[in-house]
Amino acid sequence: MAVKANLDIQAILDKEFNVDFKGYNATEVDAFLDLVIQDYQMFQQTCADLMEKNGELERTNATLRAKLIELEGRTKVQAENSPSMQGQANIDILKRLSRLEEQVFEQKK
Numbered sequence: 001m002a003v004k005a006n007l008d009i010q011a012i013l014d015k016e017f018n019v020d021f022k023g024y025n026a027t028e029v030d031a032f033l034d035l036v037i038q039d040y041q042m043f044q045q046t047c048a049d050l051m052e053k054n055g056e057l058e059r060t061n062a063t064l065r066a067k068l069i070e071l072e073g074r075t076k077v078q079a080e081n082s083p084s085m086q087g088q089a090n091i092d093i094l095k096r097l098s099r100l101e102e103q104v105f106e107q108k109k
Contacts (some may be wrong), residue, residue, distance in 0.1 A: 005042060006035045 015032060017024040 005039045007039055012036070 017028050017032070019025075
């Protein structure tokens with residue numbers, strides 16, 4: 001995808017056209033504008049290709065995120081079902097319940 005552009009910014013800025021008796025030489029201007037059009041077409045195609053690639057990568061990223069969430073969920077379920085973690089889970093539940101009770105009773109005051 002490394003296509004070389006015909007023009008760069010400096011070439012466009014430095015371009016000078018010969019002046020005819022009616023103005024700039026139309027043939028020179030047309031030839032220069034043809035180069036500009038070619039570059040724009042190349043840039044548009046490159047941009048479209050990159051947008052398509054970006055879309056593919058975003059879809060892949062979303063798929064991988066979904067798989068990660070699923071695997072984290074499975075791991076969590078397995079960890080919660082282990083006997084050593086069951087006691088820890090009960091302690092966490094009791095702590096949460098205690099904090100909830102404190103908030104409820106504070107609101108009633």
